[in-house]
Amino acid sequence: MQPSETPPLLSCHGLSKRFGAADGIGSVLANDVVDLDLYAGRIHALLGENGAGKSTLMSMLSGWLSPDSGEMRLSGAPLVLRSPAAALRAGIGMVHQRFSLVEALSVAENLALASGGAPDARAAAELAHSFGLALDPRRCVAELSMGERQRLEILKMLALGARILILDEPTSVLAPSEIDALYATLRRLADEGRAVVLITHKLPEIAGAADEVSVLRRGRMVARNIPRDPALPDGWDMAALSGLMVGRELPADGAASRREHGEVVLRVRGLRGQGQPPAFSGIDFEVARGETFAIVGVAGNGQEALAATLGGMTRPASGSVEVLGRAIGPRTGRDLVAYVPEDRHGAATVPDLTLAENLLLSTTGSRGAFFSRRAGARSAAAAIRALGVTASGPEALARELSGGNLQKFILARELAKGAPLLLVEQPTQGLDVLAVSEVHAAIRRAAESTAVLLVTGDPLEALALAGRVAVLFRGRIAGVVEASAPDAFDRVGRLMAGLGVDVSNEGGPAVGGPAAGVVAGGAR
Amino acid sequence: MPLRLVLEPRQAAAPLRALISLGTALGLAWAFGSLVFALAGAEGLSGIGAAWRAMLQGALGSGYSVSEILVKAAPLTLTGLAVALCCRLNLWNIGAEGQFVCGALASCWVALFMAPGLPPRLLLPVALAAGAAGGAAWAFAPALLKARLGVNEILSTLLLNYVAVLFMEHLYYGPWRDPAGFGFPGTAELPEAVWLPTFFGTRVHLGLGLALALAGALWWLLARTRWGFRARVLGLSPKAAAYAGFRSARITVTAMCLSGALAGLAGAGELLGVQHRVQDGLASGLGFAGIVVAFLARLNLLAVPLAALFLGALLVGADQLQTELRLPGTAVLALEAALLFGALLGEFLAANRLRLVRRGRKEAGHAG
Numbered sequence: 001m002q003p004s005e006t007p008p009l010l011s012c013h014g015l016s017k018r019f020g021a022a023d024g025i026g027s028v029l030a031n032d033v034v035d036l037d038l039y040a041g042r043i044h045a046l047l048g049e050n051g052a053g054k055s056t057l058m059s060m061l062s063g064w065l066s067p068d069s070g071e072m073r074l075s076g077a078p079l080v081l082r083s084p085a086a087a088l089r090a091g092i093g094m095v096h097q098r099f100s101l102v103e104a105l106s107v108a109e110n111l112a113l114a115s116g117g118a119p120d121a122r123a124a125a126e127l128a129h130s131f132g133l134a135l136d137p138r139r140c141v142a143e144l145s146m147g148e149r150q151r152l153e154i155l156k157m158l159a160l161g162a163r164i165l166i167l168d169e170p171t172s173v174l175a176p177s178e179i180d181a182l183y184a185t186l187r188r189l190a191d192e193g194r195a196v197v198l199i200t201h202k203l204p205e206i207a208g209a210a211d212e213v214s215v216l217r218r219g220r221m222v223a224r225n226i227p228r229d230p231a232l233p234d235g236w237d238m239a240a241l242s243g244l245m246v247g248r249e250l251p252a253d254g255a256a257s258r259r260e261h262g263e264v265v266l267r268v269r270g271l272r273g274q275g276q277p278p279a280f281s282g283i284d285f286e287v288a289r290g291e292t293f294a295i296v297g298v299a300g301n302g303q304e305a306l307a308a309t310l311g312g313m314t315r316p317a318s319g320s321v322e323v324l325g326r327a328i329g330p331r332t333g334r335d336l337v338a339y340v341p342e343d344r345h346g347a348a349t350v351p352d353l354t355l356a357e358n359l360l361l362s363t364t365g366s367r368g369a370f371f372s373r374r375a376g377a378r379s380a381a382a383a384i385r386a387l388g389v390t391a392s393g394p395e396a397l398a399r400e401l402s403g404g405n406l407q408k409f410i411l412a413r414e415l416a417k418g419a420p421l422l423l424v425e426q427p428t429q430g431l432d433v434l435a436v437s438e439v440h441a442a443i444r445r446a447a448e449s450t451a452v453l454l455v456t457g458d459p460l461e462a463l464a465l466a467g468r469v470a471v472l473f474r475g476r477i478a479g480v481v482e483a484s485a486p487d488a489f490d491r492v493g494r495l496m497a498g499l500g501v502d503v504s505n506e507g508g509p510a511v512g513g514p515a516a517g518v519v520a521g522g523a524r
Numbered sequence: 525m526p527l528r529l530v531l532e533p534r535q536a537a538a539p540l541r542a543l544i545s546l547g548t549a550l551g552l553a554w555a556f557g558s559l560v561f562a563l564a565g566a567e568g569l570s571g572i573g574a575a576w577r578a579m580l581q582g583a584l585g586s587g588y589s590v591s592e593i594l595v596k597a598a599p600l601t602l603t604g605l606a607v608a609l610c611c612r613l614n615l616w617n618i619g620a621e622g623q624f625v626c627g628a629l630a631s632c633w634v635a636l637f638m639a640p641g642l643p644p645r646l647l648l649p650v651a652l653a654a655g656a657a658g659g660a661a662w663a664f665a666p667a668l669l670k671a672r673l674g675v676n677e678i679l680s681t682l683l684l685n686y687v688a689v690l691f692m693e694h695l696y697y698g699p700w701r702d703p704a705g706f707g708f709p710g711t712a713e714l715p716e717a718v719w720l721p722t723f724f725g726t727r728v729h730l731g732l733g734l735a736l737a738l739a740g741a742l743w744w745l746l747a748r749t750r751w752g753f754r755a756r757v758l759g760l761s762p763k764a765a766a767y768a769g770f771r772s773a774r775i776t777v778t779a780m781c782l783s784g785a786l787a788g789l790a791g792a793g794e795l796l797g798v799q800h801r802v803q804d805g806l807a808s809g810l811g812f813a814g815i816v817v818a819f820l821a822r823l824n825l826l827a828v829p830l831a832a833l834f835l836g837a838l839l840v841g842a843d844q845l846q847t848e849l850r851l852p853g854t855a856v857l858a859l860e861a862a863l864l865f866g867a868l869l870g871e872f873l874a875a876n877r878l879r880l881v882r883r884g885r886k887e888a889g890h891a892g
Contacts (some may be wrong), residue, residue, distance in 0.1 A: 347763040
């Protein structure tokens with residue numbers, strides 16, 4: 001804990017927030033007596049896994065949620081926030097992962113919408129300039145890059161007088177080249193006397209920008225205001241931080257990759273995506289039975305399109321995807337891939353159909369003119385039992401299930417297909433802690449008998465589940481890291497950020513089975 | 525204390541939603557209809573009341589008028605089914621009118637030019653089948669453009685309506701005009717062998733039974749068959765359809781052609797059951813009215829015949845307005861529009877709650 005002469009700008013004491021009835025089934029204590037101090041002039045990283053309670057905490061700070069108990073003080077005075085507008089008036093502004101901008105309007109018009117005045121391009125330009133943010137006020141938001149949109153969101157908050165600026169996963173939407181610019185902006189805003197909070201689960205991010213770190217795990221603050229240690233290259237002992245975050249040491253012995261692997265199930269050759277430039281290209285790898293292979297990347301580096309192609313939803317421009325020698329495509333080989341796509345509520349299920357009908361979505365193939373609702377209901381009931389899904393029954397609508405329960409249902413449905421390959425994409429995004437561990441357990445069990453391909457944006461998830469981790473950067477595999485390597489996390493993080501050419505494709509594609517073609521602990 | 529209106533999503537039970545939706549539709553139509561009557565010359569509240577009573581009397585006052593409602597309900601059911609089927613797939617077939625016309629033209633062609641070569645027993649089924657095929661053919665081009673190139677089907681189907689009507693006029697003013705018709709525009713009367721049988725000495729024809737049977741069949745198709753399941757998934761979530769590997773383009777084309785066939789059958793039924801010749805007045809808006817029917821039925825295929833009966837009663841009742849109160853018969857079009865707006869507004873109100881909130885109550889700043 002940091003001894004500090006200056007009092008904190010904002011301090012929280014004993015904040016708790018529970019969702020669902022206390023002691024009820026499905027009730028989650030998202031924040032459990034959390035303390036947090038934010039100081040002017042510092043960039044504070046709030047670190048935690050998906051579902052650790054980061055968003056809940058920040059929603060309480062920015063007025064979207066009110067705490068069940070505990071108190072907040074702003075410059076020493078008690079602070080009660082009943083709405084986001086009240087938080088803004090108190091000088092607390094939040095930039096969400098999803099921007100709230102009107103795409104058809106210009107930068108100046110969006111600013112005017114937020115502040116209530118008339119659009120004034122010159123004033124907007126001066127405002128942007130005064131904060132060192134490069135933005136052309138006349139340009140339409142639709143034409144802006146994600147980085148520019150983020151700048152506009154930050155500018156909106158600053159225009160409203162934010163002294164405490166909270167950014168939720170700010171780098172997840174950015175191209176690597178834009179990340180440094182963001183860090184520079186945040187540094188400047190902090191130097192001008194603001195408190196900046198970065199919510200993240202990515203360790204490389206804090207190494208690049210933060211002054212101090214707090215770690216949330218399962219709703220509790222397990223470390224608070226740890227300052228940067230200038231003696232360490234990354235500022236902190238990253239292994240210790242990730243240990244705090246996940247509550248366990250990362251699998252250092254590489255147990256997952258030591259298992260005997262069977263025959264090669266998935267063979268991907270020279271895969272190149274549609275579009276100009278293609279979303280991905282030069283993708284070569286193989287996954288064997290009994291092996292878990294992960295593809296990680298910061299959002300926007302091509303893994304969404306790659307997963308859709310591997311799952312057979314879209315055709316590649318060239319190259320091939322084969323499972324046990326059979327090609328996978330929109331019309332072929334769908335029964336060979338158990339596919340859990342990222343979009344749970346729109347692609348993997350139809351919210352307005354029942355679980356019985358949703359079960360028939362991917363499992364019936366094309367036999368017969370009629371579909372048996374009774375068989376669907378039976379299989380749905382089996383899927384509900386298999387992974388302990390909380391639902392009223394097969395006739396429940398998919399929309400009535402929580403995210404975690406729906407994901408378990410989808411996973412159970414796909415596993416019941418008995419396909420040789422399980423493809424899971426962002427399987428735990430947005431799930432609570434309990435559901436995350438259940439989904440991970442189900443994937444580990446599946447990996448005992450099938451080949452598993454995990455596509456995720458979360459390096460910790462990849463390293464926790466997979467034997468090998470391929471990092472996708474700008475549509476290409478920047479390197480493949482053996483999860484058991486002692487510095488695996490660090491190297492995955494650097495590859496994701498586009499730093500350090502680890503192992504490129506230059507030496508040949510990442511094929512040849514789990515043992516060959518993989519670099520464990522250094523360059524070839 | 526200033527008040528403001530707040531919209532909140534609500535989770536109402538299905539029957540309540542239906543009630544809200546229909547209540548709003550009827551309420552708005554009643555209010556708007558009264559306004560139209562007043563503008564059209566009804567004097568005072570009593571005048572407006574008299575107009576409504578005349579409509580009710582006109583629709584339900586005699587056995588004949590009730591039978592006329594059934595005559596109207598047959599094509600309205602079919603065009604309503606055509607629109608509702610497409611809407612369930614998130615497609616907007618605004619072209620039921622044109623498909624209706626093409627169906628009528630196709631069956632007229634069979635009746636006029638193929639009748640001599642066909643056995644009499646086959647004549648009627650062939651003419652009906654030709655009607656369905658004609659409607660489907662008119663829907664095929666917009667369907668293909670939509671499925672392959674993403675061309676907006678609202679515009680293509682809407683614009684093709686005018687092409688169809690102009691083509692029909694060209695035919696009955698030109699090549700198909702009755703040579704013995706003293707120069708009146710219109711084809712010759714069709715041979716009686718191709719007329720749809722009528723019942724009880726009224727104009728109620730076999731088309732009504734056909735329409736009811738098709739409503740049931742279409743419901744069964746969507747609810748119980750694999751194709752119907754795929755179509756529903758595609759309508760609810762195109763991404764889920766892609767995920768499941770359904771042939772979305774093919775389903776889209778099939779559904780729109782099926783929709784066109786239903787509208788074409790409506791046109792064939794109107795021609796073979798009621799008009800017996802292609803002439804001015806065949807395209808009288810029954811295709812467009814299908815849109816109102818579909819939304820009054822809230823896209824529930826089994827409710828479409830009921831909605832068609834209701835709209836049929838409105839149309840028959842409106843004729844009475846014209847004769848008795850000398851109000852323009854086109855006032856009924858305003859009523860149709862009000863019903864459609866009301867149904868759409870009602871759907872919105874069923875999904876959202878309007879609430880009055882005191883301004884400032886939700887916002888509070890520092891407590892100390």
